[in-house]
Amino acid sequence: MTTAAVSATARQDRAMPRVRASAVVMFLYIVFLLLPIYWLLNMSLKTNTEILSTFTLWPRNLTFANYHTILTDPAWYMGYVNSIIYVVMNTVISITVALPAAYAFSRYTFMGDKHLFFWLLTNRMAPAAVFALPFFQLYSSVGLFDTHIAVALAHCLFNVPLAVWILEGFMRGVPKEIDETAYIDGYSFGRFFIRIFMPLIASGIGVAAFFCFMFSWVELLLSRTLTSVNAKPIAATMTRTVSASGMDWGVLAAAGVLTIVPGAIVIWFVRNYIAKGFALGRV
C-alpha cells in the first residue's frame, strides 16, 4: 500500500509541473494573439500627435475622438451600414437555398450527388481573384454594379457551399426515423421541414448563419471590386482612405477595432462549434 501511495504521489509530483507548463504555453500563445490586437486598440485611443511624436505603451491622453469621427462622418459609418446590409442579405440567401439542398444530400442518393457535392467544395476553394474580373463584367452588364445585392450574390460563391456542407453535417446526426414517423402522421414535406425538422437542427442553422456572416464580413477583394460609392463596404473604405489622404492612423485603428466587434460579441455563443464550422461540418 505504501509503495503504491508513494508512487502515486511521485506521479502527481511529476504531473504537476506538466500542468503548469501547459498553462505557460497557453498563456504565451494567447499573449502572442492578443498583443497586436491590443496595439490596434491602443492606437485607436490616442491622438495622431501622440502616435507620431512619442512611443507609448498605453494612451497618455485618452481620447475617443477617433471613434467620434467614424460615428459622425457618413463616409465612414455608411461603410459599416453597407457591409451589414450585404452580409445579412447574403446570409439569408445562403441559408434559404442551402437548407433543402443539405436535406437532400443527407437523406437521399440521387444521380450525380457525389459529383455535385464535390463540385460545391471546389467553389469554396475557388480563388476570389479568378472571379473578380468576370463578376465585375457580369454584374455591370445586368445593371447590378455597385448594389448590395451584387456583393451578396457574389459571396454566395463560397457561402452557399459552406452552408450546405455545415448543415449536411448537422442533419446527418438527426435519425431518419423522425422523418418517417412524421410522414406517417400525415405531415406534408413542407410542414414537416419547417415545424419539426428545422427546430431539431436549430443550432446547426445558427452555426451555418454565423459562418456565412463571418466569411462575408471578412472578404475584401470581391466586395471592393463590385462596388464604388453606394454600396462601398467598410473594408474598402479603410484601404482607400489609407492611399488617399495620407495616414490617419488613429481613425484607421478605430475603424479596425469596430470591425472586430461583431465577431467578438457572437463568438461566445458559438464557441463549441467553431471547429465544426471551419471544418465545413466534417468534425
Place this chain on the structure above:
Amino acid sequence: MEKTVNHKAWFLVLPVLVLVAFSAVIPLMTVVNYSVNDTFGNNEFFWNGLDWFDEMIHSDRLWAAFWRQVMFSAIILVIEVPLGIFIALNMPKKGIWASVCLVLMALPLLIPFNVVGTIWQIFGRVDIGLLGHTLQALGIDYNYVNDPIDAWATIIIMDVWHWTSLVALLCYAGLQSIPQAYYQAAKIDQASRWKVFRYIELPKMKGVLLIAVLLRFMDSFMIYTEPFVVTGGGPGNSTTFLSIDLVKMAVGQFDLGPAAAFSIMYFLVIMLISWVFYTVMTSFDREDAQK
C-alpha cells in the same frame, strides 16, 4: 445512415444549383471565353486558340509568382501544423478556462482580412509599431517596407498569428473525441507521453488534421488581402503571390487574355489538389465507418 435512392431530390438541390450556376459557372465561362480569344477593344473578339496558355506557361513572371506561392504555402504549413497540434495538446480540457481559451483563440479568425493586414502593418512599423520599434531598439535592422526578407518574415508571422488557431481548434476537437478509457489503458501499459501521442492521439486526429491541412493549403494558396495591405506585393515583386499577380494583370493592366489563361491554370491546380484531398478524406470516412 442508410440513404434511399430518390432522384426527385434534385428538386431540393435545384435552388443551390441555379444560384451557384449564376455566381460560378457563368463567370467561369467568361474566363474560358477570354482565354481563347483576342480583342482590340470594341467587344470584337477573334479566335486565338491556345496562344495565351502557351504564352503564360512560358512566362517567367508567372513561374516566379508560382514558386513564391509554393514556398509561402510550404513554410506556413510547416510552422502552423506542428504548432497547432502542440497548442491543442496544451489546451485545458474542460471548465471555464477551456471556454476562455477557445474564444480568445478564435478572435484572430474573425477579423476581416484587410484589418489583419492593417494590424500587422501598424504593429510592424518601425516608428509606431510595437514589434518594429522593439526590434529596432534591440539593434536588429528590421524594415518590412524595404527589405524583402523582413517583408517575408512579417507576412509569415502574420499568417501564423491569423491561422494557427484554426489548426489548433480542429485538433482540439479531434482530441476531445478520444474516450478517457484509451488514456487509462495507456497508463496501465505505462506508455510514455510520446507513445500516447503517436499511437492514440495522432491516429484519432488524422481526419481533422487532413481537413486542417487542406484548408490551410487552399487558403494560403489564394491569399490576397493580407499581404496586399501590408506590403502591396513589394518590395519589388518579392511578396507578389499568385492572386496578387493575377489581380494586377486582370484589373490593373486589363490584359484579359493572359489573365484568363492564368486564371484557368490556377483554378485547375486548385481543383486537382482538392480532388486528391477529397478522395483521401472520403476513404478515411469509409475506414471509420467500417470500424
